[in-house]
Amino acid sequence: MNGTLHINEGRYRVNWNALAAIGATPDGGVHRPALSEAHLEARRWFLETAQGAGLETTVDSAGNHSARLRCGPPGAPVLLLGSHLDSVPYGGRFDGALGVTAALEVLQTVADQGITLDTHLEAIDFTDEEGHYANFLGSLALTGKLASAHLQAPRGDHARFLDALGRAGLSEASLFTTGRDPATLAGYLELHVEQGSRLDEGQVEIGIVSGIVGIRSYHVRFVGRADHAGTMPMERRLDAAHGASAFTLAVRETVMGELPGSVATVGNMAFEPGVFNVVPEVVTVSLEFRADTEVRLDEIEALLREAAAHAARRFGLDLEIQHLDSTTPAQMHKQVQAAFAGACEALGLRHTTLPSGAGHDAQCLAAVCPTGMIFVPSAGGFSHSAREFTRWQDCVNGANVLLQAALALGRV
Amino acid sequence: MNGTLHINEGRYRVNWNALAAIGATPDGGVHRPALSEAHLEARRWFLETAQGAGLETTVDSAGNHSARLRCGPPGAPVLLLGSHLDSVPYGGRFDGALGVTAALEVLQTVADQGITLDTHLEAIDFTDEEGHYANFLGSLALTGKLASAHLQAPRGDHARFLDALGRAGLSEASLFTTGRDPATLAGYLELHVEQGSRLDEGQVEIGIVSGIVGIRSYHVRFVGRADHAGTMPMERRLDAAHGASAFTLAVRETVMGELPGSVATVGNMAFEPGVFNVVPEVVTVSLEFRADTEVRLDEIEALLREAAAHAARRFGLDLEIQHLDSTTPAQMHKQVQAAFAGACEALGLRHTTLPSGAGHDAQCLAAVCPTGMIFVPSAGGFSHSAREFTRWQDCVNGANVLLQAALALGRV
Numbered sequence: 095m096n097g098t099l100h101i102n103e104g105r106y107r108v109n110w111n112a113l114a115a116i117g118a119t120p121d122g123g124v125h126r127p128a129l130s131e132a133h134l135e136a137r138r139w140f141l142e143t144a145q146g147a148g149l150e151t152t153v154d155s156a157g158n159h160s161a162r163l164r165c166g167p168p169g170a171p172v173l174l175l176g177s178h179l180d181s182v183p184y185g186g187r188f189d190g191a192l193g194v195t196a197a198l199e200v201l202q203t204v205a206d207q208g209i210t211l212d213t214h215l216e217a218i219d220f221t222d223e224e225g226h227y228a229n230f231l232g233s234l235a236l237t238g239k240l241a242s243a244h245l246q247a248p249r250g251d252h253a254r255f256l257d258a259l260g261r262a263g264l265s266e267a268s269l270f271t272t273g274r275d276p277a278t279l280a281g282y283l284e285l286h287v288e289q290g291s292r293l294d295e296g297q298v299e300i301g302i303v304s305g306i307v308g309i310r311s312y313h314v315r316f317v318g319r320a321d322h323a324g325t326m327p328m329e330r331r332l333d334a335a336h337g338a339s340a341f342t343l344a345v346r347e348t349v350m351g352e353l354p355g356s357v358a359t360v361g362n363m364a365f366e367p368g369v370f371n372v373v374p375e376v377v378t379v380s381l382e383f384r385a386d387t388e389v390r391l392d393e394i395e396a397l398l399r400e401a402a403a404h405a406a407r408r409f410g411l412d413l414e415i416q417h418l419d420s421t422t423p424a425q426m427h428k429q430v431q432a433a434f435a436g437a438c439e440a441l442g443l444r445h446t447t448l449p450s451g452a453g454h455d456a457q458c459l460a461a462v463c464p465t466g467m468i469f470v471p472s473a474g475g476f477s478h479s480a481r482e483f484t485r486w487q488d489c490v491n492g493a494n495v496l497l498q499a500a501l502a503l504g505r506v
Numbered sequence: 507m508n509g510t511l512h513i514n515e516g517r518y519r520v521n522w523n524a525l526a527a528i529g530a531t532p533d534g535g536v537h538r539p540a541l542s543e544a545h546l547e548a549r550r551w552f553l554e555t556a557q558g559a560g561l562e563t564t565v566d567s568a569g570n571h572s573a574r575l576r577c578g579p580p581g582a583p584v585l586l587l588g589s590h591l592d593s594v595p596y597g598g599r600f601d602g603a604l605g606v607t608a609a610l611e612v613l614q615t616v617a618d619q620g621i622t623l624d625t626h627l628e629a630i631d632f633t634d635e636e637g638h639y640a641n642f643l644g645s646l647a648l649t650g651k652l653a654s655a656h657l658q659a660p661r662g663d664h665a666r667f668l669d670a671l672g673r674a675g676l677s678e679a680s681l682f683t684t685g686r687d688p689a690t691l692a693g694y695l696e697l698h699v700e701q702g703s704r705l706d707e708g709q710v711e712i713g714i715v716s717g718i719v720g721i722r723s724y725h726v727r728f729v730g731r732a733d734h735a736g737t738m739p740m741e742r743r744l745d746a747a748h749g750a751s752a753f754t755l756a757v758r759e760t761v762m763g764e765l766p767g768s769v770a771t772v773g774n775m776a777f778e779p780g781v782f783n784v785v786p787e788v789v790t791v792s793l794e795f796r797a798d799t800e801v802r803l804d805e806i807e808a809l810l811r812e813a814a815a816h817a818a819r820r821f822g823l824d825l826e827i828q829h830l831d832s833t834t835p836a837q838m839h840k841q842v843q844a845a846f847a848g849a850c851e852a853l854g855l856r857h858t859t860l861p862s863g864a865g866h867d868a869q870c871l872a873a874v875c876p877t878g879m880i881f882v883p884s885a886g887g888f889s890h891s892a893r894e895f896t897r898w899q900d901c902v903n904g905a906n907v908l909l910q911a912a913l914a915l916g917r918v
Contacts (some may be wrong), residue, residue: 290737321890323771324863325702339751359735360783368774451736477734
């Protein structure tokens, strides 16, 4: 401990428990989809807790919630520390929430000590990281990268999205006035749970993220012909389910066989008409894949387009591929990675460097300021589920690394 | 034509066109799901048209709509001619509607001629043949074969079913008081479109049905584990979509390879949670298969259960198979088949004998009285779709065969 500042573990735990109770589900998870009542309650808790600690609070025009500590000289840039308070539907307590709680604790610890830096510090909770309506809504807005096309087909639907914005005191237009001048941003640091099992299995305490994968998503539609399920002989059918099934198996074989380390997922199929006694005319497959470089994303796309075409030909089907969304792989800043490594050394924590298979707000921030992320272990690797779990000591370790890196990077 | 009575083709066509306009869709089909507003309108049209022709009308406690011609002696049994006015969602104009229109025309023709028979004649429109809520609801009720288990899980849901019954002036209890004494039934004749392409391709004008397949339906649930689609490596997933896809392809290969002439269909898959960025935890496959004997149905069931178990094992999934419904294969009555053949001979129409791959109300009636069916050609074999089409001359041929068979069977 000698000389290395630590966060206040008791206060951190009280805050953590209070937050985990908001939107809690009986199985130990939370249900806080973006802009839901539980999510808005979590955000009120954040403001009240920050104000109670004597921090300034602000809410910007994209709904991002911030607590600020003016520990730098007048006009100094701000070092952002943050994550998100929204969850996937019936998700876990740790994803996002841990990073916001830790950021708040870092500001309180620095304030307690009366430390001054070359930057101010800001703990930030970004809006709709999980994409209940639109992925990374808050961080895209803050970095000025939000494009109107991103909002044209929000998940759920557009009317529900506008309604949810309204309930949160926001509007579609206000989202486009959030952008900050990059010169005001000293950097962005994010603590998050790994959501995979590499750290847990390797018994490594801290993962320093080298980069964040890019994601591409598509609707792959196989179109055959609706026929009576009793009277059309099997050999004369144009059954969209056969193309969709063959494609789903081909996605698995292609990625496992030819693209080790990348992932591709068929998360849904929608059948039309979708009844027992009619041969399926249309099956729309929801496909996404992820890789750490654009070159690799292009390679996967080419292979899976060929696999889809092959599956369609095999069963006499038509094929329509609709591109829905892309995110760009993002590299984490070398100097920030070095600051995290130095913090781990000072704290005596085992650490490794690894890419992130999940998307994070950090990938948006990386486009405008020095950005880095650390992971703490997810027990068993469970994620986006109530089974998600991170041991408390790992939560503490992550907050201490965040604190040390902020102190290092705040002294330019 | 000499000596062989024909229906009134002009009147038949006027009625046909009037009926096809009810619930008409822009693509030439109809949307008349059972107990929908359009279906109830078609039933009102049926009653008004029959009354306008001087026929008695009745509606029984299962909603079956009837027109009666008292052309037999007092106390004579009744020869039923009929089909159904409901359609699958966005289905064709001919399926069911043709048989009801032809039955009405047969009664009108017999009435025009003042013919007396040994039986009365009744044109009947059965409730919910297509199983929008429960397959063969009206014909099961009329034959006294309706079991309460058949109504425990109506499609849609139970509240909607009760609501629809209420709007039609029916109740769940009333469905169980519909049964007729078999001694009052001289037989049941049904004209229907083939819904397949055997007659059309063979240039045969009339198909005399030998028997109707039995159908078994199931929910086959593959249960894996929900994981983050970015962070869980492909080789460690328990992805329910892989089991469901492998099973769907195995169903096709098993039935085509080992069970020629039978059919099996995966009509839907429901994914949970069903989103892009979560590995599917559960996929529920809607499966049905059909065959002309119980022995063959048992054989298919055994093979497909083994195929499902194999697909689940291959991907480390759990498997739950829920039996939903079964119908028994039904043989058509030899004497009725002979009467149809004699009618075709008298009218100079090419005919053949064939099994029905689709279920029909006739399979319920076969349990209580001499029952037979004829098919007329479906151009291209299209069915349960707006592309369903039968040439007008074939509609006329079918009604004339129905008329001749009714005259023959009505003279015991």
